[in-house]
Amino acid sequence: MPTVREHPETLNWVGKSIRRIEDPKFLRGRGNYIDDYSVPNMLEVAIVRSTEPHARIVSIDTSAAEALPGVAAVVTGAAAAEVTDPMPDFGPSPDKHVWRCLAVDKVRYVGEGVAAVAAESRAIAEDAADLVHVEYEPLPPVVDWHDALAEGAPLIHEALGSNVPFHRSFVFGDVEDDYAEADVVVSDVLYWGRSGGQPLETVGAVADYDLGSGMMTIHVNSLTFTSFLFMLAGTLKVPSNKLDMHPHPAGGSFGAKFWEVKTAAIAGMMSKVTGRPVKFMQDRLDNIANGDHHGSDRRYEVSLAALRDGTMLSMKVKVVDNYGAYIQFGVGHHGNSLAQAVGPYRMRSIAYDVTAVLTNKCQQGAYRGFGSEVGNWVLERMVDLMATELDMDPVEIRRKNFIQPDQFPYFIPTGNCYDSGNYEGVLDKTLELADYHGWRRRQAEMRAEGRLVGIGICTCQERSVFSATEFWFWFDQPVGVTSSPESVTLDIDAMGAVTATLYSNASWGNSPETMVAQFAGEELGVDPSEVNVVYAGSNQGLPATGPGGSRFTIMVSGAVEGAANRIKAKAAKIAAHLLEANEDDLEWIDGGFAVRGSPDRRKDLGEIALQAHLFKHSLPDEIDSGLEASFVHDHPYTTLPNADRTDLGVFYPFVGHASHVAVVEVDPDTGKVEFLDYTAVHDCGTCVNPRSVGGQVIGGTVQGLGSTLFEEFVYDGDGVLKTPSFAEYLLPSALDSPALKVGHQETPSPYTPYGIKGGGEAGRMMAPSAICAAIDDAVGIRVRRLPATPERVLDMIEAAED
Amino acid sequence: MNTSSHEISLTVNGRAVEATVESRLSLADFLRRELGLVGTHLGCEQGACGACTVLVDGRSVRSCIMLAVQADECELRTVESLAPGLAMHPLQDAFHKHQALQCGFCTPGMLLRCLELIEENPDITDEEAREGISSNSCRCTGYQYIVDAVVEAAEQMRQ
Ligand code: FES
Ligand code: FES
Numbered sequence: 001m002p003t004v005r006e007h008p009e010t011l012n013w014v015g016k017s018i019r020r021i022e023d024p025k026f027l028r029g030r031g032n033y034i035d036d037y038s039v040p041n042m043l044e045v046a047i048v049r050s051t052e053p054h055a056r057i058v059s060i061d062t063s064a065a066e067a068l069p070g071v072a073a074v075v076t077g078a079a080a081a082e083v084t085d086p087m088p089d090f091g092p093s094p095d096k097h098v099w100r101c102l103a104v105d106k107v108r109y110v111g112e113g114v115a116a117v118a119a120e121s122r123a124i125a126e127d128a129a130d131l132v133h134v135e136y137e138p139l140p141p142v143v144d145w146h147d148a149l150a151e152g153a154p155l156i157h158e159a160l161g162s163n164v165p166f167h168r169s170f171v172f173g174d175v176e177d178d179y180a181e182a183d184v185v186v187s188d189v190l191y192w193g194r195s196g197g198q199p200l201e202t203v204g205a206v207a208d209y210d211l212g213s214g215m216m217t218i219h220v221n222s223l224t225f226t227s228f229l230f231m232l233a234g235t236l237k238v239p240s241n242k243l244d245m246h247p248h249p250a251g252g253s254f255g256a257k258f259w260e261v262k263t264a265a266i267a268g269m270m271s272k273v274t275g276r277p278v279k280f281m282q283d284r285l286d287n288i289a290n291g292d293h294h295g296s297d298r299r300y301e302v303s304l305a306a307l308r309d310g311t312m313l314s315m316k317v318k319v320v321d322n323y324g325a326y327i328q329f330g331v332g333h334h335g336n337s338l339a340q341a342v343g344p345y346r347m348r349s350i351a352y353d354v355t356a357v358l359t360n361k362c363q364q365g366a367y368r369g370f371g372s373e374v375g376n377w378v379l380e381r382m383v384d385l386m387a388t389e390l391d392m393d394p395v396e397i398r399r400k401n402f403i404q405p406d407q408f409p410y411f412i413p414t415g416n417c418y419d420s421g422n423y424e425g426v427l428d429k430t431l432e433l434a435d436y437h438g439w440r441r442r443q444a445e446m447r448a449e450g451r452l453v454g455i456g457i458c459t460c461q462e463r464s465v466f467s468a469t470e471f472w473f474w475f476d477q478p479v480g481v482t483s484s485p486e487s488v489t490l491d492i493d494a495m496g497a498v499t500a501t502l503y504s505n506a507s508w509g510n511s512p513e514t515m516v517a518q519f520a521g522e523e524l525g526v527d528p529s530e531v532n533v534v535y536a537g538s539n540q541g542l543p544a545t546g547p548g549g550s551r552f553t554i555m556v557s558g559a560v561e562g563a564a565n566r567i568k569a570k571a572a573k574i575a576a577h578l579l580e581a582n583e584d585d586l587e588w589i590d591g592g593f594a595v596r597g598s599p600d601r602r603k604d605l606g607e608i609a610l611q612a613h614l615f616k617h618s619l620p621d622e623i624d625s626g627l628e629a630s631f632v633h634d635h636p637y638t639t640l641p642n643a644d645r646t647d648l649g650v651f652y653p654f655v656g657h658a659s660h661v662a663v664v665e666v667d668p669d670t671g672k673v674e675f676l677d678y679t680a681v682h683d684c685g686t687c688v689n690p691r692s693v694g695g696q697v698i699g700g701t702v703q704g705l706g707s708t709l710f711e712e713f714v715y716d717g718d719g720v721l722k723t724p725s726f727a728e729y730l731l732p733s734a735l736d737s738p739a740l741k742v743g744h745q746e747t748p749s750p751y752t753p754y755g756i757k758g759g760g761e762a763g764r765m766m767a768p769s770a771i772c773a774a775i776d777d778a779v780g781i782r783v784r785r786l787p788a789t790p791e792r793v794l795d796m797i798e799a800a801e802d
Numbered sequence: 803m804n805t806s807s808h809e810i811s812l813t814v815n816g817r818a819v820e821a822t823v824e825s826r827l828s829l830a831d832f833l834r835r836e837l838g839l840v841g842t843h844l845g846c847e848q849g850a851c852g853a854c855t856v857l858v859d860g861r862s863v864r865s866c867i868m869l870a871v872q873a874d875e876c877e878l879r880t881v882e883s884l885a886p887g888l889a890m891h892p893l894q895d896a897f898h899k900h901q902a903l904q905c906g907f908c909t910p911g912m913l914l915r916c917l918e919l920i921e922e923n924p925d926i927t928d929e930e931a932r933e934g935i936s937s938n939s940c941r942c943t944g945y946q947y948i949v950d951a952v953v954e955a956a957e958q959m960r961q
Binding site: 017019020022023024025026027028029030031033035036123197198199200201202249250251252253254283284507508509510511691692695696698699700701702703725726727731733734735737739740763 | 826834839840841842843844845846847848850851853880881882884885890894897898899900901903904905906907908909910913928932933935936939940941942943944945946947948949
C-alpha cells in the first residue's frame with residue numbers, strides 16, 4: 001500500500017477558481033492549433049477513402065492524379081507499406097489483424113484510406129484524390145456482432161481465422177455460491193450504441209523529415225501518450241531517438257486525440273516520400289469515418305442477484321463488443337469497466353465474459369470513460385431493475401448497498417482498490433440540491449394532468465489515474481507493472497520568475513497549464529498567473545503519459561511537488577549560506593526561507609535565485625549555477641494481476657463518485673425528451689479549481705446526454721456509414737442541454753497530493769444512467785438500447801400502451 | 803480543375819483589402835490562408851457547427867459555406883478585431899471570468915455570435931442567450947458558462 005499522506009490544512013491556491021492560464025490566447029484566436037501552424041515549402045495531403053465496406057483492392061490507377069499540376073506524390077497503400085511498418089497496436093496478437101496507415105490488398109470499412117495525395121495545396125490534393133481510380137472486388141460485409149460470430153462468416157482478417165481477436169471468461173469471487181444464496185435474480189439484454197468524442201477540431205499533423213540528419217519532426221495535436229512514441233518511430237522506420245514530436249493544443253479530444261496516431265504516421269510517411277514538409281489535416285469526414293476513435297458498441301446479457309431485502313450479492317455479465325475492423329487498444333475498455341465493476345456497492349462477486357468481435361466498421365479508440373461509462377450504465381440499469389422487482393425505492397436500494405466510509409481502502413472483487421469515499425454524503429447532497437422529494441410531489445401533479453414526467457437517479461463511480469498495467473491483463477504473461485508517469489521541470493530564473501515545462505501533449509480542453517500554475521503557486525509561493533507554462537518536444541522529453549483516464553491533474557501535481565521540493569532543497573542551502581544560519585534552522589514560509597523564530601531574517605525565492613544564477617562562486621562549492629529541477633512522478637499505486645486472472649491487481653485506485661438526478665418530460669407525439677431539471681453532485685476529492693471541475697461536469701453531462709439520446713455512428717446492414725457528417729451525427733446544442741445544478745463534495749484521497757481525484761471524464765459516466773431511469777419512469781417501460789432516439793422512445797410508448 | 807478568378811475589395815477588421823480570388827475559394831480559407839487570420843476555425847466545413855462564424859456587415863455568417871467572392875464590398879469582422887490592444891473586449895473578459903471555454907476551438911465563432919446577440923438585444927436574458935447560441939456547437943462546455951458570460955457581458959456593455 002502507498003503511504004498515507006497528511007494533507008495541508010490551509011492552501012493558498014489549490015481550491016481557488018482562478019481564471020485559466022490557457023484562455024487569453026484562445027480568446028484572441030491565437031491558440032496555435034495545428035491547422036494554424038504552417039512551414040515554408042509545405043505540401044498538404046488528402047486521402048482517397050474506400051467507398052466499399054469490405055472488398056479486395058484489384059488495382060489503383062494514380063496516373064491522372066499524378067499528372068495534375070501541383071501534385072507532388074500519390075502513394076497507394078502498397079507503396080506506403082514499402083516505407084512504413086504496421087501501425088502501433090496494443091492489442092493481443094497484432095500480427096493476426098495487421099493495421100497499416102493505408103489499406104493494402106483489401107479494405108475493411110467505408111472511409112478506410114487506400115491512397116494519399118500530397119500537393120501544393122489542400123484544394124489540389126483533393127482534386128487529385130478524386131482522380132485516383134480504385135477498382136474493388138466487393139466481399140460480403142459483416143456489420144453486426146452476431147453475423148461476425150456466425151458459422152462461416154466472411155473473415156475481416158483471414159490470418160486470424162475467425163472474427164474473434166479476444167475472448168475470456170473472468171470469475172471474481174464465489175459467483176455461483178452467491179447466486180445460490182440469492183432470493184431474486186433479475187436479467188436483461190442491453191445495447192450501448194457507438195458514439196464518439198467528435199471534438200470540434202479534427203486531428204492534424206505537420207511532419208518534416210530531414211534527409212540530412214534523419215530526424216523526423218512532427219507537430220501534432222494528438223498522441224498524449226508520449227512514453228509510447230517509440231512505437232510510431234517503428235511505424236515510420238526511423239530510430240526512436242530521431243523522432244521529435246511537438247505538441248499543439250487540441251481543439252477538444254475527449255479521448256479522441258489520446259493516441260490518434262494514423263494522421264501523424266501518414267504525414268510522416270508522405271514527408272519521407274516527398275522530402276518536403278507535409279501537413280495532413282483530417283476533414284470531418286476523415287474524422288468520423290476513418291479517425292480510429294469510435295466508442296464502445298456493446299451488447300450485454302446481464303443478471304443481478306440479491307437478497308429479498310435488497311442486498312446485492314453478485315452479477316453475471318456476458319458482453320460482446322463490436323470493435324470494428326481493427327483493435328488497437330485490445331479490450332482495455334473492459335479493463336476500465338472492471339476497475340469499477342461493482343460500482344459503489346458492496347457486491348461480493350462478479351462473472352465477466354467478454355468477446356471482442358471484428359466487423360466492417362471503423363475501429364474503436366478512446367472516448368471519455370474508455371468503456372467504463374458503459375459498465376456504469378449497465379450496472380445502474382440493473383440496480384433499477386432490481387428495485388422495480390423488489391418494489392423498492394431506487395434511492396433506498398442504492399443507499400442500502402453503499403460501501404461505507406470506514407471500509408476504505410476497499411478492494412472490489414476484481415482486485416482494484418477504491419481509495420476513499422462517502423457515497424451517502426453525495427447522495428444526500430444530491431437529493432437536497434435536486435429537491436428530489438419536491439419533484440416527486442410535482443411529478444404526481446403533472447402526471448395527473450396526463451403529462452409524461454419522469455425522475456431518474458444514479459450513483460456512479462469515476463475511477464481515475466490508470467497505470468497501463470490494465471492493458472496487460474489479456475496477456476498470459478504480464479510484461480511488468482507499468483507506471484505511466486508524468487514529468488515536469490520547474491525553472492526559477494534570476495528574477496525569481498517561474499517557468500514550468502510539460503512533457504506530454506496535455507492541452508485538450510482540460511486545464512493543464514492552470515493546474516500546473518496553481519500547484520507551482522502552492523509549492524513555491526508565487527502567483528499562478530505569473531507562471532509561464534511551456535511544452536517540450538518529445539525528443540528532449542522526460543517520461544510522460546498526458547491526459548486520459550482522468551489522470552493528468554493528479555499525476556502532474558506530484559511532479560510539481562517533487563520538482564519544487566528539489567528546488568527548495570537547493571534554495572535552502574543557498575539561504576543558509578546567505579543568512580549565516582544552519583540549514584536545519586530554516587523554515588519555508590511565504591515563498592522564502594526564514595530562520596525559525598526570527599521571521600525578519602529571511603530570503604525570498606527571488607533573492608535566492610539571483611544568487612544562484614549570478615554568484616555561484618560566492619556560494620559553497622557544492623552549489624552549481626541555476627535553480628531548476630525536474631521530477632518524474634510515477635504512478636503512486638499499481639500492482640500486477642495474478643496468474644489466473646482471478647485478481648487483476650490495482651490499476652485505477654483513485655475513485656471518485658457522483659450522483660445525478662434527471663427530471664424529464666417525454667412528448668408522447670414526437671418522442672422528444674425535454675429536461676425539466678438536472679442536478680449533479682460530484683466528489684473528486686480536493687477540487688483544484690472548482691469552476692473548472694464544474695465545467696468538466698457540465699460538459700461531460702451534455703456529452704452523456706448526446707450518447708443517451710441521439711449520437712450514433714450508424715452503419716446500415718450493407719456496411720454503409722449513414723452518419724458521415726454533423727448533419728446526421730448530431731451534437732447536442734444549447735437548446736438540447738439542461739441548465740445544471742452542480743454540487744461538490746470533497747472526500748480527499750489519502751494517497752495523492754492534496755487529496756485530488758480525477759474528474760475529467762465526469763458527467764459522461766453518469767448522465768446516461770440518470771436520463772434512462774427518468775425516461776423509464778416517464779413512459780413506464782425500460783430503455784434497453786442507446787441512443788434512445790425519439791423514434792425508439794415512440795416505440796417504447798407504443799409498447800407500453802399495448 | 804477549371805477555375806476562374808475574381809478581383810474583390812472588402813474591409814476586414816477595419817482595413818481595406820484587395821485580392822484576386824479563385825471562384826471556389828471559401829471565405830474561411832480566404833481569411834485563414836490568404837490573410838493569415840487563423841482565429842477563424844474550421845470544424846465541419848459544411849455549415850453545421852458554427853466554428854467558422856464571422857460577422858459580415860454586422861451579421862453572423864458561416865464562412866465555410868460562403869465564398870470569398872461573395873464578400874466583395876462587404877465589411878468583415880473576425881475574432882482578431884475584438885481586442886486589437888492589450889485589454890480584452892468585455893465579452894472576452896466575461897468568457898475568461900466564467901470559464902466559458904475549455905479547448906477554445908468554438909470560441910472565436912461563439913464570441914462573434916454572442917456579440918451579434920448582445921448588439922441586437924442589450925438586455926439579453928439567460929433563456930434568450932441559450933436560444934441564441936444554439937446556432938453554434940460547443941463540444942466542451944455544455945454551454946452553461948457561455949450563457950453566464952453572455953448575460954454578464956451584456957450588462958457590462960450596457961454601462
Ligand atoms: S466549419 Fe463552418 S459551420 Fe462548421
Ligand atoms: S470550448 Fe471546446 S468546443 Fe467549445
